[in-house]
Amino acid sequence: MKISVVPAYKTFPGRWLSAVDRTPFHVEYVKKKLDMNKKQEVRLLKKFTKGIGVYGAEITIKGFSGYLCELLIIAYGSFTNLITQAANKWHPPVVLDIENHYGGNVKEIIKKFPHSAMIVIDPVDKLRNVAAAVSHRSLVTFISACRCFLKHPSINFFYPKPRKISLERDLKRHGSIIAIVFSHEPQIEDILYPQLERLARSITNKLIEYGFSPIRWSAFSDYKKLSTIFIELESETIPPVHVHMGPQFVTGTHELSFIRKNLQLNYFLWIDEDGRWKSIRKRKFVKVTDALKEILKLEEIIPRSLRKILIEKPKVIGIDEIKRQEKLRKLLIDFITPKEFWIEECINENPSE
Amino acid sequence: MKISVVPAYKTFPGRWLSAVDRTPFHVEYVKKKLDMNKKQEVRLLKKFTKGIGVYGAEITIKGFSGYLCELLIIAYGSFTNLITQAANKWHPPVVLDIENHYGGNVKEIIKKFPHSAMIVIDPVDKLRNVAAAVSHRSLVTFISACRCFLKHPSINFFYPKPRKISLERDLKRHGSIIAIVFSHEPQIEDILYPQLERLARSITNKLIEYGFSPIRWSAFSDYKKLSTIFIELESETIPPVHVHMGPQFVTGTHELSFIRKNLQLNYFLWIDEDGRWKSIRKRKFVKVTDALKEILKLEEIIPRSLRKILIEKPKVIGIDEIKRQEKLRKLLIDFITPKEFWIEECINENPSE
Structure with a gap:
């Protein structure tokens, strides 16, 4: 178990001096609003969001924080009511103003927090969106999972079974996959991961410019010395x-x-x-490996703070080599393992629908 | 020399009984308006349009008829003035109402003849567009050629030099080329050619649906027994x-x-x-040949009247076989020979501009 001690200013609502100054007020608010029963409901919700992979506001998850889960139960009364409402009524952007700080003016709220998939006004601070971290992907994942759960409630949502895929068989339903590997000095997640995401987006945009058709990508890092961006494309080569x-x-x-x-x-x-x-x-490039080598040479493509910690030039690695290298092989399996596991349950076990 | 004798009704303007009843009135109108000098200008214009490949209203050309050429000289006074105006002022749709039948109401004219690239109101019949046959391609070809001619006047516009291409070298700058060959009973141009065009469009649309990227096509026929559609694509194969x-x-x-x-x-x-x-x-098909075989089997793809005269199933032929067959090889050379030859003169001999 790890315990972090985080110092905070003792201040008043609205006069925040640091990011964590709200915490004591959050604790107080939640204590006041949640009885023992509702605390059980919160635990259920946390377990559910964790099971479907959207628990936590950290940058690699972009999901639902513990405090957000508490507020959702406060707002909806129970886990069952929450997921029923989410399944049937939620539509991005989801807006929730529990203490009615904005007097029901949803337009004003959306204008205040543009681009947010989900906006939950902090009861103790009307200027803060508790759900700011929630990405479109996490929100839709949550809503979809709620829908499936209602159709077919199952313990698996809370305790997902370990998923096994067969690499060779599963690769058959994919496009071409390549990896770009970066050796670097240690860097913390909060700084490194967004850089890898930005880099992956820049690279795929460049690939599109050059005529390639990237399908999806993922960034992985051990934050100690190795980061990898996987990119899947329709094809490794394009017409000349x-x-x-x-x-x-x-x-x-x-x-x-x-x-x-x-x-x-x-x-x-x-x-x-x-x-x-x-x-x-x-076309300037016919092979994606050639294009990538050129793209990675571009002055501005790698974010500066990532460039500074690089130990050697990034390497572009094809599928055969990925499969040969133990570490990359594991990441590849992660990359092609469906994260939305619950859909299988939801569909397959209700063949009549 | 071939002379066609075409019967016509002797009638009055506006009371036309057959398509050629206007002809005597055209002859009369032109006689009245064109003196000897202007007749020279008409000859120049006809030679110019013929040289750049847009003389004739027939379905394979979709260009400028003799009567249209006469009207253009009547309207603009001289060849030089016409091409100067065309180069600098013309913009599709080009509208011309020489006898001012519509009192300058261009909007009404365009509404009356929608989709036309060029509208020239017949002086003897306000309901007829003399330029109805002129396609967008022919019009833009004419305007572009006028621009180039003004920059670099040359006898070559009137007497184009025979163009020689080197098949192997020229193919290098093209995508994949395939031919579809139809053996059929004789059929006249006016009926067969539009069917081949329609078929070529249907086929390329289907190819796009299947994920292929057709670039251009051409239809050829001897109208006796053999028709061929050439299709050029970015590639013969697409990602799976x-x-x-x-x-x-x-x-x-x-x-x-x-x-x-x-x-x-x-x-x-x-x-x-x-x-x-x-x-x-x-993808349903990865190879264009497989896709084409399936497409040609579709019930509605080949226009019925073409289907009726087919002697055998259409054949899909790849580039190697095209090059081997004398007839197809000649059509291939036609297919990849640039028709807008004048641009080379216009650019290359004015390197300073």
């Missing part, structure tokens, strides 16, 4: 050519510069049925 | 999987049916960062 559209019919100047540019590159160009100039362009 | 988006977050019902369907097919599915269900689907 693609159509490039000329400018919409506007002026002779645009037309001429399009023609000149394409002729100089010896591209085939023509006026198509729709009256638009088009050309057949060569 | 692609991402399928689940329904936007709406109701549990849609969600459940998406989940059930994908699970039954053993597709990998997950909730993505954006909170949306997605799945990795298998």
